[in-house]
Amino acid sequence: MVPVRGAVSFAYKQASEQTRFDTVFQMCGQAWAPFCALIDVIVEVFMKRVLSRMLVASGLLLGASAFSTTSFAADGAAGPAKPDAAKGGQLFDQGDASRGIIACASCHGAAGNSTIPVNPNLAAQPHEYLVKQLTNFQVKQGAKLPLRNGPGGNPTPMTAMAQNLTPADMQNIALYLAQQPLKEPATAGHEKLVELGQKIWRGGLPERNVPACAACHSANGAGIPGQYPRLSGQFPMYIEEQLKLFRSGDRANDVMHAVADRMSDADIKAVADYAAGLR
Ligand code: HEC
Numbered sequence: 144m145v146p147v148r149g150a151v152s153f154a155y156k157q158a159s160e161q162t163r164f165d166t167v168f169q170m171c172g173q174a175w176a177p178f179c180a181l182i183d184v185i186v187e188v189f190m191k192r193v194l195s196r197m198l199v200a201s202g203l204l205l206g207a208s209a210f211s212t213t214s215f216a217a218d219g220a221a222g223p224a225k226p227d228a229a230k231g232g233q234l235f236d237q238g239d240a241s242r243g244i245i246a247c248a249s250c251h252g253a254a255g256n257s258t259i260p261v262n263p264n265l266a267a268q269p270h271e272y273l274v275k276q277l278t279n280f281q282v283k284q285g286a287k288l289p290l291r292n293g294p295g296g297n298p299t300p301m302t303a304m305a306q307n308l309t310p311a312d313m314q315n316i317a318l319y320l321a322q323q324p325l326k327e328p329a330t331a332g333h334e335k336l337v338e339l340g341q342k343i344w345r346g347g348l349p350e351r352n353v354p355a356c357a358a359c360h361s362a363n364g365a366g367i368p369g370q371y372p373r374l375s376g377q378f379p380m381y382i383e384e385q386l387k388l389f390r391s392g393d394r395a396n397d398v399m400h401a402v403a404d405r406m407s408d409a410d411i412k413a414v415a416d417y418a419a420g421l422r
């Protein structure tokens with residue numbers, strides 16, 4: 144199963160937006176049945192969201208409706224309960240077919256230790272940070288796009304994955320993941336980039352007002368609870384891609400936009416590789 148998922152992730156990354164679904168469906172015609180059941184659910188959730196947006200746009204949905212409750216799953220009426228890591232772990236491992244929630248572990252690995260570089264490691268990330276990201280992947284009612292998009296403002300796979308999570312689900316999953324150890328951290332891959340990467344990490348680029356990454360992500364890259372994510376042990380290509388998304392604004396965040404906006408592709412590549420290799 145793992146090599147299959149790897150191949151699909153790779154194909155997904157390579158393909159243009161228009162050909163992605165086609166590619167996946169061609170593969171579904173072959174011997175990929177178990178994976179394709181998963182894809183079916185993704186497409187279903189995705190279509191539900193598109194449909195709900197079309198309905199809203201065409202004015203058919205004035206006022207509250209049953210549809211908006213399924214699309215934007217409601218929080219419990221009783222107010223915020225204490226997060227429950229065991230429930231979070233269960234949802235992460237198994238998903239919830241009745242609510243169109245796919246098992247997160249199928250992409251992010253057991254206990255958030257991913258084996259596929261396009262799917263980030265989630266183990267040992269700060270609780271609050273994870274909750275914020277899951278919230279930012281959702282399309283809020285009345286908004287055209289989520290705060291966190293892929294390149295060119297296109298949806299990331301997470302747009303569909305996060306859409307049906309309630310605030311309580313997010314709290315539970317985030318608490319579970321924050322408690323999991325990062326068992327097989329990714330490593331840096333380019334010795335030649337160390338010098339520049341280390342310089343940016345420790346001292347920033349003063350001539351361009353780029354601050355030292357260590358100031359917010361901590362000297363060893365482990366992050367700072369709760370809003371500063373861990374970068375050490377994350378996949379270098381994921382870190383690189385996120386810095387470019389902050390720079391383009393496709394991933395909305397004022398602080399990181401200001402940081403990335405002043406960095407070249409070469410700066411980004413070097414610091415991404417260095418950060419991944421920190422321990
Ligand atoms: C089909 C594969 C897939 C599934 C299933 C999936 N994810 Fe993701 N997830 C991704 C990808 C790809 C990204 C990177 C998105 C990006 O680059 O914007 C990601 C990113 C994330 C992030 C952001 C991490 C960070 O460091 O900022 C969180 C949090 C997350 N996923 C949680 C979940 C949860 C919780 C579930 C289950 C409800 C889930 N994912 C299911 C593929 C998946």
Ligand code: HEC
Pocket residue numbers: 263275343344353354355356357358359360370371372373374382383385386395396398399402414415418
């Ligand atoms: C002033 C504080 C601050 C500084 C300095 C800073 N960051 Fe960040 N960084 C943040 C915050 C806050 C977030 C979370 C953004 C969000 O909520 O989406 C973040 C997120 C990130 C992410 C996304 C991680 C993920 O899992 O998706 C990357 C990558 C990153 N920063 C890299 C860097 C690098 C490299 C530098 C140095 C060039 C740097 N940051 C400097 C505050 C900072």
